[in-house]
Amino acid sequence: MLTLIDRAAVALLCVLPAVLVGLNAASLSAADEPVSIDVWIGTGGKPSKGIYHCTLNLKTGRLSESELAAEIGRPGFLAMHPNGQHIYAVGSLEGEAVVAAYEIKKTKGKATLSFQNAVEIGDGGAAHVSIDSTGRTILTAQYGAGSTAVFSVNKDGSIKERTQIVKHGAGSKVTGTRQNASHAHWTGFSPDERFAFVPDLGMDKVVIYEVDTAKSKVEQHGYGVVPPGGGPRHMKFHTNAKWAYVLNELDLSITHFDYDAKAGTMTANETVLTVPKDELEKEKFKSCSEIRVHPSGRFVYAANRGHDTVTVFRVDQSTGKLTFVERENVRAATPRNVNLSPDGRWLIAAGQDSHNLSVFEVNQETGELTYNRSNVHTPSPICVLFEHE
Numbered sequence: 001m002l003t004l005i006d007r008a009a010v011a012l013l014c015v016l017p018a019v020l021v022g023l024n025a026a027s028l029s030a031a032d033e034p035v036s037i038d039v040w041i042g043t044g045g046k047p048s049k050g051i052y053h054c055t056l057n058l059k060t061g062r063l064s065e066s067e068l069a070a071e072i073g074r075p076g077f078l079a080m081h082p083n084g085q086h087i088y089a090v091g092s093l094e095g096e097a098v099v100a101a102y103e104i105k106k107t108k109g110k111a112t113l114s115f116q117n118a119v120e121i122g123d124g125g126a127a128h129v130s131i132d133s134t135g136r137t138i139l140t141a142q143y144g145a146g147s148t149a150v151f152s153v154n155k156d157g158s159i160k161e162r163t164q165i166v167k168h169g170a171g172s173k174v175t176g177t178r179q180n181a182s183h184a185h186w187t188g189f190s191p192d193e194r195f196a197f198v199p200d201l202g203m204d205k206v207v208i209y210e211v212d213t214a215k216s217k218v219e220q221h222g223y224g225v226v227p228p229g230g231g232p233r234h235m236k237f238h239t240n241a242k243w244a245y246v247l248n249e250l251d252l253s254i255t256h257f258d259y260d261a262k263a264g265t266m267t268a269n270e271t272v273l274t275v276p277k278d279e280l281e282k283e284k285f286k287s288c289s290e291i292r293v294h295p296s297g298r299f300v301y302a303a304n305r306g307h308d309t310v311t312v313f314r315v316d317q318s319t320g321k322l323t324f325v326e327r328e329n330v331r332a333a334t335p336r337n338v339n340l341s342p343d344g345r346w347l348i349a350a351g352q353d354s355h356n357l358s359v360f361e362v363n364q365e366t367g368e369l370t371y372n373r374s375n376v377h378t379p380s381p382i383c384v385l386f387e388h389e
Contacts, residue, residue, distance in 0.1 A: 040080075041381050052066045185200065254272055275311065
């Protein structure tokens, strides 16, 4: 007859295999999570030589030292193919403004770039590049020419051809020389890929195109309009696809739009300043540069050049409206770009004039930023691109 102790031992033996299986599964799950991810850096101006690469430790928020990955003149902005195996850059090769394709190679855990091909833009240099989620169509925005260019992509990730160049309209002329003509500044797609969006700083409008990604063609569809003199620069959709946030470079503000996905229309809801006017009175240069939406959809981040800060806003989850949280010093000069790691735990700020990348921990409850003292040299950084984008 079994004693109480014997019965307890038998019960433990019955349960133990399941416990061990559970622990083993948890261990495997933790092991599968990446410790570090690749970070690709687009640059512009001396002393940069091209596209740079470093890694971000997702547990500590520490960056490795950056290294040159590919030589190309002023590869300001980069885009990642949806398969994660190719990168596209707008820059200069042999004196020609191009969009270039690179294949990502990994040898013994180290990532490098292998040049595939480049196609001439044909309308001057581009300020931005993007690719749709099917990997078929690339868009570039030509700031100087005020145009959007469209390119088709081959199955191997190389660029097939330029299929279209669309000129934008006249400038709004509200702020003088900056708006005397159209200046396309950013390109991107709606979450359902039916429409493309190009904020035009000179026009005070976001140009909306209907997109045929299979044919790599766009057709004028409409506009989203920001306040006069705002100078729309970059734009991001909220995670719910119902709201869009447009960063206005000239008056350092964000215009929040309600987005009708079926009609492909944007209706301005509110415009909020990223920095109060009185705080900018002593700045000789002041300009917004980048906007990001936290993966949780709870926060929005805007970078302010001259003031050299990142402004944090909380998003009302029922209306999309923004409430100020804080402005954090970026520990860098002229933050041309900021980006959030895919897990939303870390923010990297790119100091174009201080030639550095600085890292901040993101409070997941409040959105606030805390500088973690990871700060590495990178020449003239303009774009921060993560491997999972």
